[in-house]
Amino acid sequence: MREMINMVVVLTVLTALSGGLLATVKAKTEVQIENQVLKFQKAPAIKGIFPETTNDPLAERFMIDNEGVPLQVFPGKLSDGSKAVAFETKGTGFGGAVGLMVGINVDTDTIVEVRVTTHSETPGIGSRAKDDPSFASQFSGKGLDTNFSMKADGGAVDAMSGATVTSKAVSVAANQAKEIYQKLKPEIVKQMN
Amino acid sequence: MAQSLAKEFTKGLWAEIPPFRLVLGLCPTLAVTKSVENGIGMGIATTFVLVFSNLLISLLRNIIPSKVRIACYIVIVATFVTIVELLMQAYTYELFLKLGIFIPLIVVNCIVLGRAEAFANKNGPLPSVADGLGIGMGFTLSLAALGAVRELLGNGTLTIWGGTPIFEMAEGFLPFRFMLEAPGAFIGLGLMLCLMNLIGKK
Numbered sequence: 001m002r003e004m005i006n007m008v009v010v011l012t013v014l015t016a017l018s019g020g021l022l023a024t025v026k027a028k029t030e031v032q033i034e035n036q037v038l039k040f041q042k043a044p045a046i047k048g049i050f051p052e053t054t055n056d057p058l059a060e061r062f063m064i065d066n067e068g069v070p071l072q073v074f075p076g077k078l079s080d081g082s083k084a085v086a087f088e089t090k091g092t093g094f095g096g097a098v099g100l101m102v103g104i105n106v107d108t109d110t111i112v113e114v115r116v117t118t119h120s121e122t123p124g125i126g127s128r129a130k131d132d133p134s135f136a137s138q139f140s141g142k143g144l145d146t147n148f149s150m151k152a153d154g155g156a157v158d159a160m161s162g163a164t165v166t167s168k169a170v171s172v173a174a175n176q177a178k179e180i181y182q183k184l185k186p187e188i189v190k191q192m193n
Numbered sequence: 194m195a196q197s198l199a200k201e202f203t204k205g206l207w208a209e210i211p212p213f214r215l216v217l218g219l220c221p222t223l224a225v226t227k228s229v230e231n232g233i234g235m236g237i238a239t240t241f242v243l244v245f246s247n248l249l250i251s252l253l254r255n256i257i258p259s260k261v262r263i264a265c266y267i268v269i270v271a272t273f274v275t276i277v278e279l280l281m282q283a284y285t286y287e288l289f290l291k292l293g294i295f296i297p298l299i300v301v302n303c304i305v306l307g308r309a310e311a312f313a314n315k316n317g318p319l320p321s322v323a324d325g326l327g328i329g330m331g332f333t334l335s336l337a338a339l340g341a342v343r344e345l346l347g348n349g350t351l352t353i354w355g356g357t358p359i360f361e362m363a364e365g366f367l368p369f370r371f372m373l374e375a376p377g378a379f380i381g382l383g384l385m386l387c388l389m390n391l392i393g394k395k
Contacts, residue, residue, distance in 0.1 A: 007260060010261065029279045122294075123294070
């Protein structure tokens with residue numbers, strides 16, 4: 001009995017201490033990681049979605065309130081004069097959250113382009129969502145009345161073979177972006193002007 | 194004392210150099226050594242984890258009940274691995290992207306757990322740190338050497354740090370692309386192991 005209590009106490013104390021330590025390190029590195037993600041993940045994604053803008057979407061980014069959760073929005077003025085926004089949503093993939101940067105043309109309510117940002121999917125399988133443009137390009141130019149679920153689930157998107165979970169994560173993120181946009185559009189347009 | 198510390202340190206550099214002598218931790222060895230830079234980055238991350246987990250485990254070796262020792266080791270190792278992951282994300286983001294999934298996988302790297310069980314569990318903090326440092330440096334050197342062979346033959350370049358190659362093969366060199374693929378890793382590792390055994394025999 002004594003031995004068992006000893007085991008339980010040692011393990012509990014050890015895990016509690018490591019939990020505390022990790023929380024501290026995470027809190028200390030959070031801002032720095034945020035900057036790095038912005039520089040190495042979001043900036044290239046934005047550049048891919050809006051290759052030519054007359055403004056700087058990164059510098060003009062603003063926060064908007066989505067039911068208590070702050071949402072980072074990147075406004076882009078496209079070269080043909082129309083306005084667009086990009087923001088990131090997340091779906092749950094095979095190895096954790098899959099970030100999707102979704103660019104939406106505000107004037108026509110269509111998707112400009114989508115890009116996968118942060119993910120921990122299996123290299124060579126799920127990671128194709130980011131590396132192989134043919135999957136993400138299915139979203140380009142689609143209207144926001146489209147259902148972005150998999151074709152098997154009655155939607156309009158072809159899954160990547162062998163990477164159903166990742167494909168679904170991207171779908172979920174895209175559908176979520178659609179909902180957020182439809183809900184917050186007035187707010188976004190107000191902020192952009 | 195200083196002599197035995199030096200011995201614990203240097204044994205990791207030749208006599209027990211992983212992965213060649215111990216043949217442990219092959220998963221990251223084969224997977225990340227596409228370039229010298231990746232090898233060094235992985236090696237440094239593993240060294241950090243080894244040194245701190247060895248230190249902590251040897252300090253706690255009389256407190257940890259032997260029946261749950263593996264669970265305790267895993268908690269300690271996992272904590273340091275997560276710290277390394279966060280630090281790499283914060284300060285060397287490009288390297289973090291290249292190593293990706295193999296950083297969290299240090300938790301189940303046999304070298305780390307092996308040193309905890311075989312050494313830190315039975316020795317004091319100072320020799321344990323020396324042991325961790327030695328094994329870690331040996332691991333870093335091995336990965337860098339294997340990375341150098343693969344990068345040189347497979348890509349015709351050598352990149353130590355920061356993405357710019359310090360050496361490039363002469364024009365007209367046709368790289369063996371296959372050295373960058375998984376079979377190239379096995380063949381490179383096998384040949385190096387063979388070479389080390391040849392030298393060790395004399």
